[in-house]
Amino acid sequence: MVISGFCSPEKVGRPTRSFKMSHIKVKLFVTARRLEVINKKRMAEEKNQDLEFVEYVVKALVDNPDKVKAERTIDEMGVLISLHVDPADMGQVIGRQGQTAKSIRTLLKVVGAKSNARVNLKIIEPEGSTRPPKPAATAAVEEDATDVVEDLKL
Numbered sequence: 001m002v003i004s005g006f007c008s009p010e011k012v013g014r015p016t017r018s019f020k021m022s023h024i025k026v027k028l029f030v031t032a033r034r035l036e037v038i039n040k041k042r043m044a045e046e047k048n049q050d051l052e053f054v055e056y057v058v059k060a061l062v063d064n065p066d067k068v069k070a071e072r073t074i075d076e077m078g079v080l081i082s083l084h085v086d087p088a089d090m091g092q093v094i095g096r097q098g099q100t101a102k103s104i105r106t107l108l109k110v111v112g113a114k115s116n117a118r119v120n121l122k123i124i125e126p127e128g129s130t131r132p133p134k135p136a137a138t139a140a141v142e143e144d145a146t147d148v149v150e151d152l153k154l
Contacts, residue, residue, distance in 0.1 A: 062089035078118030
């Protein structure tokens with residue numbers, strides 16, 4: 001039975017095309033808003049992920065983990081993490097010929113790449129540290145260089 005003024009029976013119950021499009025647009029908008037909220041939460045979690053990573057690794061290396069302190073600053077060059085450790089633990093953090101510090105920096109760049117940030121590590125030398133003077137080899141090189149320059153003089 002077809003009632004006058006209404007559409008044919010096969011179209012009854014099916015929304016019109018314009019209704020479908022607006023319904024899809026609303027669903028897309030709601031989905032986009034949900035993703036935006038999720039991304040904001042994820043960014044807030046990743047914000048300190050690099051700082052927590054450095055603290056975790058360095059505290060596992062040193063003898064005095066309670067004296068490890070890291071600060072995070074952001075500038076136009078990217079993220080800078082300044083690391084403060086006990087003077088007695090500086091050798092353990094830096095390693096032989098700086099290999100440990102270099103490895104930490106490499107891993108930190110990987111963590112930063114995950115959140116599309118350039119992350120650098122600065123190890124702060126503590127006040128009152130007893131850094132040995134430069135070895136005598138540099139003085140010998142300077143003497144050799146002056147001897148070579150004197151030999152070249154005419």
